[in-house]
Amino acid sequence: MLSVLKNRTYRHLFLAQVIALVGTGLATVALGLLAFDLAGAQAGAVLGTALAIKMAAYIGVAPVAAAFAEHLPRKAMLVTLDLVRAAVALLLPFVTEIWQVYVLIFVLQSASAAFTPTFQATIPDILPDEREYTRALSLSRLAYDLESVISPMLAALLLTVVSFHSLFAGTVVGFLVSAAMVATVVLPAAIRGPKRSIYERTTKGMRIFLRTPRLRGLLALNLTVAAASAMVIVNTVVLVQSRFGLPQSSTAMALMAFGAGSMIVALALPRLLERLDDRKAMLAGGAVLVVGLLLGTFVNSYWSLVGLWVALGAGYSLAQTPSGRILRRSSTSQDRPALFAAQFALSHACWLITYPLAGWLGASVSLTASFIGLTLVAAMAWILSKQIWRPEYDEEVVAHSHVDLPENHPHVAEGKAHAHTFVIDDDHPKWPGC
Template structure:
């Protein structure tokens, strides 16, 4: 897996991702302490609102930002967005009012909503070989999981010698280092598509995404992932401290078990995906999430919780990590930023639904009811994925183009007599998936 780090451009971008993640992790710890400093016992409500603002920014900003930035040089765009994020983080230590937290968090996450899909869409251009790209996806998953383990420990060590306001300086340094690493490499410039109006550019990623069967299946899997993941992220602290009467170290250990399961899956996935197609792997991961969430109804001890969280982390990574392969396969290079932005927005829309639902149900009908309800949502996602994502996921599909003139370059390349076959991607010549509607 580490062999792909021999590629200098990818190595620098991966280092930029890791450093920015560590900085963001420090900010998460510092933000919780800042909220408590300003709001006291209401800090949870402040953080919950900040989380909702984050998800709203992700869902609403990503497609619009991509539409306005799709013709900007990628390197300049990524560096500029890192500098914006660093400038916002620099303001956080000087916050004196809760509304200022909300405003700055929206600005920071809006910049991230533009940065992340652009960053993700760049990697397939750097690593065109699918096996290399698969390993890059697993490394990225490992980076996220390691950040969730390392950042709290690093924050705890720093807090023993500095005040929490100084942790925000680590966030600023992280974003500046990320910008420097991106600036140190030359990024490929994808072929620009035809000029389009702003509404067309804003909605293009969503239209391409929702017209592609495998990506509709991915959206359903995103729902199953969010249903299970929200139970872990929102309710771990309640289960550990209220249901089992334990303390903060046991909360951290439970979350570490979830991360460990995800890391094990990320390490194993490249070898699995060399032999097994994406669809059965991802559906199996979603199925494990549904079964694991349902098993939470019978949760009876802390030890069982650790084992269950380990299994859920494993399923979480299996269901989610290969998604970049589907996106890469489902768009031409010039459309990848749009389709990655659509995935970013739609997947976070699933989290925006499931986060508050998991918390509300746990507080009103109890954890057993919450586990049952979220397992039901996951089962809906799993069933939809199996239904809308065709088995075998065919790519070379026979079809015709009744409206094209016989001398059109596309027909000249692939043949026009009674239709032709090639790997189908939704684009200006293929508005609908063959078999769904003739074009």
């Protein structure tokens, strides 16, 4: 897996990602503690609302940013967005009112909504080989998981000597170092497609996504993933500190358990995906999430919660990590940034549903009700994904005909009926048989 780091450009981008993630992880722990400090037992509702605002920023900003990204230098764009995120993180320790949390979260996550899809869409251009890209995906997932382990552990250690407000300083440093690392490499220029209107460029990724059967199935599976991760992110602090009466460091350790489960699966994925197709692996991960949420209704101790979080982390990684491979083989290189932005926006639309649901059910009814509600959402989405993403719609080479194209069109030079690797584009606006 580590052989992919021989590529200097990817190595620098990967290090930038890792450093920014550690800083973001510290902010995640600190934000939960800040919400608890401002709202007490109602922290789940406050955190759920803050994260819903984050999702709204992702949904609204990502497609618009993608529409302009192909006309802007990638490196300058990524560095600038890192600096914006660092500036906002610098203000978070001075928050004294809940509404201030909401405003700063919106600005911070708007910058992330422009940064992340652009960053993700750059990697396939740097690593065109399928095996190397698969290793990069697993390494990226491992980075997220190590962050889930290291950041809470680091936070737990820091909380013994400083207040949680000081954790935000780590976020600032992370974004500044990330900007410096991106600035040290030359990134491939985005491939410009035909001239289109702003509306066409903004909606292009969404149209490709919703017209590709495997991607519609991925969207449904995203909702299963969002249901499980929302329960972990929103309600861990309430479960640990309100239900079990444990200190802040125990909250950090519980979040670490989720990351550890995900990390174990990420390490095994490159070999697993050589023997198992993406669809089967991702649906298996979704099934683990559904069962795990259901078992959450029986959690009655801190250590049973830790064990459950490990299992949910494993299911999360199995269902989520291969999605980059699905996006890559469902698009041309020029449409890839728009498609990654669409995945970013649509997957976060799922969290926009599940974050407030997790928070408000937990605060207004009970944590058991939150587990039950999210189990139902996850199960229905998983069933829908399995029905939409059928094996016959997962083939790469698809036989089809072009009755709509004229005889002299270059694409039908060898006949209007043919077979090739099929993706939705200008010559293929609709999936055959759908």
